Amino acid sequence: MARASGERVEEGHVDAGSERASLTxxxxxxxxxxxxxxxxxxxxxxxxxxxxxxxEAMALYRYVDGREDLLDAMVDAVxxxxxSVAAGPADARWGGWRGYxxxxxxxxxxxxxxxxxxxxxxxxxHPAAPWLRPPLRNLDMVEEFLDTLLxxxxxxxxxxxxxxxxxxxxxxxxxxxxxxxxxxxxxxQERPALEDLGDFPRIQAMEEWLxxxxxxxxxxxxxxxxxxxxxxxxxxxxxxxxxxxxx
Amino acid sequence: MARASGERVEEGHVDAGSERASLTxxxxxxxxxxxxxxxxxxxxxxxxxxxxxxxEAMALYRYVDGREDLLDAMVDAVxxxxxSVAAGPADARWGGWRGYxxxxxxxxxxxxxxxxxxxxxxxxxHPAAPWLRPPLRNLDMVEEFLDTLLxxxxxxxxxxxxxxxxxxxxxxxxxxxxxxxxxxxxxxQERPALEDLGDFPRIQAMEEWLxxxxxxxxxxxxxxxxxxxxxxxxxxxxxxxxxxxxx
DNA sequence: GCAACGAAGTTTACAGTGTAAATAACCGCG
DNA sequence: CGCGGTTATTTACACTGTAAACTTCGTTGC
Numbered sequence: 238m239a240r241a242s243g244e245r246v247e248e249g250h251v252d253a254g255s256e257r258a259s260l261t262x263x264x265x266x267x268x269x270x271x272x273x274x275x276x277x278x279x280x281x282x283x284x285x286x287x288x289x290x291x292x293e294a295m296a297l298y299r300y301v302d303g304r305e306d307l308l309d310a311m312v313d314a315v316x317x318x319x320x321s322v323a324a325g326p327a328d329a330r331w332g333g334w335r336g337y338x339x340x341x342x343x344x345x346x347x348x349x350x351x352x353x354x355x356x357x358x359x360x361x362x363h364p365a366a367p368w369l370r371p372p373l374r375n376l377d378m379v380e381e382f383l384d385t386l387l388x389x390x391x392x393x394x395x396x397x398x399x400x401x402x403x404x405x406x407x408x409x410x411x412x413x414x415x416x417x418x419x420x421x422x423x424x425x426q427e428r429p430a431l432e433d434l435g436d437f438p439r440i441q442a443m444e445e446w447l448x449x450x451x452x453x454x455x456x457x458x459x460x461x462x463x464x465x466x467x468x469x470x471x472x473x474x475x476x477x478x479x480x481x482x483x484x
Numbered sequence: 485m486a487r488a489s490g491e492r493v494e495e496g497h498v499d500a501g502s503e504r505a506s507l508t509x510x511x512x513x514x515x516x517x518x519x520x521x522x523x524x525x526x527x528x529x530x531x532x533x534x535x536x537x538x539x540e541a542m543a544l545y546r547y548v549d550g551r552e553d554l555l556d557a558m559v560d561a562v563x564x565x566x567x568s569v570a571a572g573p574a575d576a577r578w579g580g581w582r583g584y585x586x587x588x589x590x591x592x593x594x595x596x597x598x599x600x601x602x603x604x605x606x607x608x609x610h611p612a613a614p615w616l617r618p619p620l621r622n623l624d625m626v627e628e629f630l631d632t633l634l635x636x637x638x639x640x641x642x643x644x645x646x647x648x649x650x651x652x653x654x655x656x657x658x659x660x661x662x663x664x665x666x667x668x669x670x671x672x673q674e675r676p677a678l679e680d681l682g683d684f685p686r687i688q689a690m691e692e693w694l695x696x697x698x699x700x701x702x703x704x705x706x707x708x709x710x711x712x713x714x715x716x717x718x719x720x721x722x723x724x725x726x727x728x729x730x731x
Numbered sequence: 732g733c734a735a736c737g738a739a740g741t742t743t744a745c746a747g748t749g750t751a752a753a754t755a756a757c758c759g760c761g
Numbered sequence: 762c763g764c765g766g767t768t769a770t771t772t773a774c775a776c777t778g779t780a781a782a783c784t785t786c787g788t789t790g791c
Contacts, residue, residue, distance in 0.1 A: 259739070282777065295779075296740050304778065357608050360659065363667060368694035370660055376684055383686040397693035401703060409656025412607060413617055420610055437623055439630040446644035447615035456648060467710050506768070530749065542750075543769050551749065 260292065262300040266310045270355065273311070277354045277419075281307075312359050315352055316375045334389040335465050341382070342407060342461050345372060346454075349411035349418070356415035360408055370404035372411060391472060399468055406464050410457050417450055507539065509547040513557045517602065520558070524601045524666075528554075559606050562599055563622050581636040582712050588629070589654060589708050592619060593701075596658035600669065603662035607655055617651035619658060638719060646715055653711050657704050664697055 268289050273281050283304060287294040301307045332339070349356045349372075356372070364374040373379060379400070386396040434441045515536050520528050530551060534541035548554045579586070596603045596619075603619070611621040620626060626647070633643040681688045 283779080284777080292739095293741055295742085298779075299739070361604050361608065361663075363663060367664065367667065367697065368691065371663075376687065380684045380686050383690060387686065393690050393693050397690055398703075400694070402707060405656035405660060405707070406652075407656070408659055409652035409654070412655055412659070413652060416608075416610060416618070417614065420614065434623075437627045439627050439634065440623065443630060443640050443644055444615070446640050447647070450614065456645070460649060460652070463714050467714065529747080531747085540770055542771085545750070546768070 260290065260296060260300060262310070263314075265290065265297055265300055266307065266314050269307055270311050270315065270352070273354050274352055278308075278358065308358060309362060311355060312362055313375070315348065315355055316359060316372065316378075334386055334391070335469075337382075337385045338403060338465060338468075339461065341378075342403075342457075345407050346411060346414065346457060349415045353415040353418035356411060360412050370401060370408075372407055373400070373404045395472055398471075402464070402468070406460070410460065414453055414457070417453065421450075507537065507543060507547060509557070510561075512537065512544055512547055513554065513561050516554060517558050517562060517599070520601050521599055525555075525605065555605060556609060558602060559609055560622070562595065562602055563606060563619065563625075581633055581638070582716075584629075584632045585650060585712060585715075586708065588625075589650075589704075592654050593658060593661065593704060596662045597665050600662040600665035603658060607659050617648060617655075619654055620647070620651045642719055645718075649711070649715070653707070657707065661700055661704070664700065668697075 265286070269281060269286055272286065272289060281304075283294040283297055287297055290297075297307075301310065331337075348359075359372045359374070361371070364371060369376075369379065373382065382400060383396050386399055387393070391399065434444075440447070512533070516528060516533055519533065519536060528551075530541040530544055534544055537544075544554075548557065578584075595606075606619045606621070608618070611618060616623075616626065620629065629647060630643050633646055634640070638646065681691075687694070
């Protein structure tokens with residue numbers, strides 16, 4: 238019954254084409270992601286999601302094992318394609334470790350700006366293992382990360398250190414980028430008049446320098462380059478010229 | 485009535501001494517903080533909090549204006565004392581800007597380890613102004629921060645840049661520190677067997693280097709020193725010796 | 732054909748949530 | 762005493778996640 242007559246599902250056009258489509262874990266996760274992208278995690282409820290897929294809420298439980306599991310699955314889904322985009326196996330060494338880290342950083346930044354409402358989840362949910370540090374919590378990706386570094390002459394200890402440092406760097410910058418992107422998207426909610434700053438002359442004087450949201454990418458890039466330089470210095474690499482050819 | 489006879493409030497010994505005590509916004513926020521410290525934000529509900537204070541849930545609404553406001557107030561309360569601890573007005577220039585940033589960083593780290601369940605809120609909630617960057621979102625503190633830097637010879641543009649960079653640095657490192665501290669506290673919940681890593685030789689080989697949770701403080705300190713060095717370099721300061729005396 | 736089976740989705744139910752609105756208990760003051 | 766104001770309680774409602782029973786349906790074995 239249910240979907241037979243004109244019962245007005247919320248907006249979900251399931252597919253109506255192939256055969257019967259039924260439900261899929263991937264479709265559920267995908268729909269949930271798009272909902273959260275549009276309206277934030279607060280808007281994600283099982284009943285609402287069910288409505289979007291033209292199905293009762295409880296039907297989802299055959300595939301997702303509860304809301305928490307769904308959130309984890311969303312995080313995994315969003316961070317999964319990184320290994321095939323940031324640095325596929327073919328060109329993993331193109332540009333050496335610097336090139337690899339550069340591409341990875343910018344891929345993660347894209348992710349944060351595309352899913353600003355989901356990124357806090359990526360940053361905040363406990364990863365499966367305690368040494369897996371957000372936002373770099375995809376096993377395939379971490380494996381490739383370490384592989385690239387070890388192949389570039391880093392010791393195991395150094396590679397682990399770089400992994401941690403790099404993760405912290407991304408976490409800090411991208412969480413801010415995402416937050417900023419998020420309230421840009423949320424059709425300017427009530428800016429509460431911004432207390433008058435009379436007691437804060439320094440802040441008042443510097444407000445223009447502190448704002449400047451357009452500078453975010455530039456700041457990210459600059460900081461990234463500083464970080465790469467610092468890594469190179471710690472590791473004893475000559476200098477730069479962006480090509481650490483190891484083969 | 486309510487608190488008169490033996491009605492078994494959850495555990496809240498309000499004060500039982502002074503006069504009647506009634507309710508206070510500060511007490512509410514304090515109790516909420518201690519609850520979240522013990523059991524995580526998931527455990528904070530208005531009814532539960534009311535129970536802890538020997539009062540019905542709706543009584544809180546005269547003081548906190550809803551759950552969201554309560555969470556904001558908790559974040560503010562937790563990050564407020566920074567100006568009097570990290571660097572009071574008297575010794576704000578002791579050790580120059582390096583000393584100031586050093587003390588501030590360690591104060592914030594203490595905060596993250598003392599309130600690991602609250603720190604994600606500090607990191608994640610939108611600040612009042614868009615240019616106020618977590619976790620440095622206290623106006624008094626930011627004012628002092630900028631003042632210290634400007635008094636140490638930084639230009640306005642440079643000071644703003646340092647503020648942003650420093651905030652990103654803290655956010656990245658402390659969120660990880662807090663997460664780690666948090667699941668140490670949560671009486672080891674089911675570690676789900678940790679998929680066997682057969683497909684990840686690199687990770688498997690380096691697991692010992694990747695774990696090592698004791699190294700967190702050392703890593704933080706090292707990274708902090710790198711950051712201070714980088715700032716000094718960008719600003720054209722001679723070198724180090726931890727005393728940028730400007731007077 | 733037909734009964735049995737398993738899977739997919741629905742119904743019903745329950746305990747818990749935040750919070751708006753009306754109500755009651757208390758205080759000092761006239 | 763009554764009156765008014767502050768504080769806390771009561772009641773109510775819409776919503777949440779999810780356990781358990783139930784219906785519906787396509788497939789398979791005989």
